[in-house]
Amino acid sequence: MAKLKQTRTGKRKALPPQLTSGLGQAQQLIQAGQGAQARLLLERLVVQFPSSGDAHYLLGVVYGQGGEREKGVQVLRRALELDRRNPVFLLTLGNLLNSLRSFDEAREVFRKAIRLQPNFPQAHNGLGMTFSAQKRHQEALACYRKAMGQAPDFVDARGNYAAACIEIGENDEAVQILEPVCRQHPDYLSGWKNLGVAYVNCNRMDEGIDAFQQALRLAPQNLDLLQNLAVVALAHQRNELAKQTLDTLLSLDGENPDVRILLGDYCVQRNDLEEAVGHYQAAAGAGYEQTLALLKIGSAQSRLGRFDDATRSYRQALELDPGLSQALLAMVRINRRETPTEVIERLEAMIDSDGLSDELQLALYFALGKVCDDAGLYDRAFGHYARGNRLKGCRYESDLQEQKTQALMDAFTPALFETVADIASDSERPLFVLGMPRSGTTLTEQILASHPAVHGGGEQLYFGTLEGRLKEACGGERPYPAAIAEHLSVLFPAEIARYLAYLDSLDRDALRIVDKMPSNFLSLGLIGLLFPRAKIVHCMRNPIDTCLSIYFQNFKGEHLYAYDQQALGHYYRQYLRLMAHWRRVLPNPILDLRYEEMVADQEGTTRGLIEFAGLEWDDRCLAFQNTERAIQTASIWQARQPIYTTSVARWRHYEAHLQPLIQALGDVVEV
Incomplete structure (x- = not known):
């Protein structure tokens, strides 16, 4: 409390003693x-x-x-x-x-x-x-x-x-x-x-x-x-x-709907989907916004592969709010059986309305592209996707990407890996599934996670975060990765212990834990330093199909290369260049797993994958679509289906529109 002050000049009249006291x-x-x-x-x-x-x-x-x-x-x-x-x-x-x-x-x-x-x-x-x-x-x-x-x-x-x-x-x-x-x-x-x-x-x-x-x-x-x-x-x-x-x-404020929502989110992350639905329903009953709770419930049901239940949840949300674009867009991702005419009309009416944010307009263009693609309206689909990609407004710098690739190749040499060979971890528990986005990483993880000795950990942020810490530690004069050799003491043994403890937090009993972050191909140098015996599954797919599927995806994260055909082709070539380097220098075993080979010979390719992972064969790996676990990527629907062939040579439907991409890919194109 501020003390009493007298700011006026002159003497203040004396207060009565009783008042002063x-x-x-x-x-x-x-x-x-x-x-x-x-x-x-x-x-x-x-x-x-x-x-x-x-x-x-x-x-x-x-x-x-x-x-x-x-x-x-x-x-x-x-x-x-x-x-x-x-x-x-x-x-x-x-x-x-x-x-x-x-x-x-x-x-x-x-x-x-x-x-x-x-x-x-x-x-x-x-x-x-x-x-x-x-x-x-x-x-x-x-x-x-x-x-x-x-x-x-x-x-x-x-x-x-x-x-x-x-x-x-x-x-x-x-x-x-x-x-x-x-x-x-x-x-x-x-x-x-x-x-x-x-x-x-x-x-x-x-x-x-x-x-x-x-x-x-x-x-x-x-x-x-x-x-x-x-x-x-x-x-x-x-x-x-x-x-x-x-x-x-939960102990302090268990009836708070926000707490229930967080508990549901935690359960989704832990693959406890049924429990997540229960928490979301409790949140809705405790006063949480009904439409948002229904979106959460529908999402959890989708990840469980219960697409009919999820569709009902999304429809309930739309009944409460007919303009709820998130519910309509979510239905588009999972609903393949109904006629698309009504959905297309609703989406087109929505995109023509006034006052749309750029973010919502962009999402609607990508959704329209998908519905038209499902309906076989390929020219119309590509037009919507192209408008969405232009609206994204990302700028890809090819020179900068080449510099980043070269910096990784210069820093991570065979001599560097030999330097730490005696202090690196001998653990084979981490199993890395990586490659370009949309190359089959989700499918591969789903197959592996169907094995009782494997835990599918999803797209983990660990090594991207580690790179961020190293960039801060290295500073500006000799930045990461050039100065990596000078900072190895930061990595050993603390990072090994930290990552293994993190794997324990996901599953203490699994023999293998999958980290399927596709972009880990950029972090393979760090992975090889810390875990040289960890196995790498490199997912590959026809380059044009891969790039087309990326072009058709409205990514949440930063994928600056993804929204322009020439940028896509250039980035893909840099990815191949880097992977060729890793094959030369990494101590880790690497399996190139081709999507087209999986489609042509599911059992033979799957057996080779399980053998590479160092596991005994289990027939459940052939019925991966029945495995109940959370799938949190754009491939929710695909990973719940048996192996199908419609994604092979899909680019042929769009060949007339893809000349910039084909030219940018150059001699890596597979026709």
């Missing part, structure tokens, strides 16, 4: 947290001394602290009638008005306090909070800068400045402000919380998790913090941490 006693009670006793005393004082601005001020403070903010405002206004030029009274009134969301009045109150006392950092901070609440962030930042300039150690002003930076996307600035503040004030709860948010927004996930955990040490039952930590742990695939955090949330 009463005010002193009231301040002591307030500081001791005995608000009820202070309130009784001050209510007597304002009756006895109705012209005392100080008594009214303290009573307003007590009311505000006790949650009676409207009464606090009334009493503080009376205090200001008695002492109009007291900036402390104005500051407290402004803060209460902010808490009541009376922002226009609060703004004028703070400005009056600043006119009376320009060097008043608390008032500048309060005015900044008013602007922040009104989303006037640039004006808020100016106020916080003024407060920090007047009081460099003013923690709340620095914290509020950082929070405003986060709001406008200046997360690096927020980190620079909050890191020293949190070090100097380790008990600063909101600082740690906002630092965690800023780290996460900067994609510094591990540091974000650490900051949230520090905040939770101060407030172990803070529900917002626990939810933040659960969300980040799930996104970062920190499964044990996610489970611990969600268990705590």
Whole structure:
């Protein structure tokens, strides 16, 4: 609480001894947290001394602290009638008005306090909070800068400045402000919380998790913090941490529909699809938005291969909201049996409506392309896909991609792998399935995961995240991967232990755990350094079919090459160039698994795959479509079907439109 101040010049009339004693006693009670006793005393004082601005001020403070903010405002206004030029009274009134969301009045109150006392950092901070609440962030930042300039150690002003930076996307600035503040004030709860948010927004996930955990040490039952930590742990695939955090949330706030949704998301990630559906249904019953819950339920049912159930869930969502594009788009992905005419008409009507965001318009173009492709309307389909790809607006830099490829080839040499041969892991538990997107990686993982000794781990982010950490560690003068040899101590043995522990968090008993991130072909150097005995399944497919399927996919992540035919052809050639290098230098065994060979001879190719993985044969691998597990890629429908031939030489339907791609692929084209 701010101390009482007298700002007027001249001598202040002496207060009656009884009032002076009463005010002193009231301040002591307030500081001791005995608000009820202070309130009784001050209510007597304002009756006895109705012209005392100080008594009214303290009573307003007590009311505000006790949650009676409207009464606090009334009493503080009376205090200001008695002492109009007291900036402390104005500051407290402004803060209460902010808490009541009376922002226009609060703004004028703070400005009056600043006119009376320009060097008043608390008032500048309060005015900044008013602007922040009104989303006037640039004006808020100016106020916080003024407060920090007047009081460099003013923690709340620095914290509020950082929070405003986060709001406008200046997360690096927020980190620079909050890191020293949190070090100097380790008990600063909101600082740690906002630092965690800023780290996460900067994609510094591990540091974000650490900051949230520090905040939770101060407030172990803070529900917002626990939810933040659960969300980040799930996104970062920190499964044990996610489970611990969600268990705590469940015990504290198990009826909260947001908690149920997070539990459902965790179960999906763990392949517990039936349990996920239960949590989503519980969330819907507890008041979660029905349409969003139905979308979650439909998605889980799709991943289980229960396409009829999923279609019913999506239809229920559309009955509640006929314009719910997400439900319609999801149905398009899984529904192959109904006539597409009605769906095409609905999608075309939707895409012609006003006010569509670019994101939704783009999704509709890709959905229309798929429906038309399913219906055999190939020219029409390609037109929609082409419009969607143009709308994506990505810029691919071929020179930069060539430089990245060459840098990996220069850094990861046979000599480098020999350097660490004695300290690398001898574990064969990781099994990597990789290749270009849409090359059959999901199908291959589904076959492997049908074996009782194999856990299908899906697309894991681990090695991409490790590369990010190494880039930070290497710095700018000799960046990653050029400086990898100088940073091997960062990798061994900590990263080996960390990754094996991560595999344990997925499944403690499986003999093999599949990581099917296609882009791991870029990370094979790190994989070979850490796990030289891990087996690599390299999925391959006709280059034109692969690139066409990529061109027809609206990826969520960053695939800058995917939306232009010439860029696709160039990127594919760089991928082949890099894979040829890995075959020359890696100590790992590599199996080139061709999609067309799998289609032509399913049993023979599957037996070769299982043998390569070091496993005993199991007939369930031939009936992979019956294996119940979560599939979280664009291939949800395909992975639930038996081997089919319609994707072989699919590009022939579009040959007239694909000359830029064919020319860019050059001599790697297979016709």
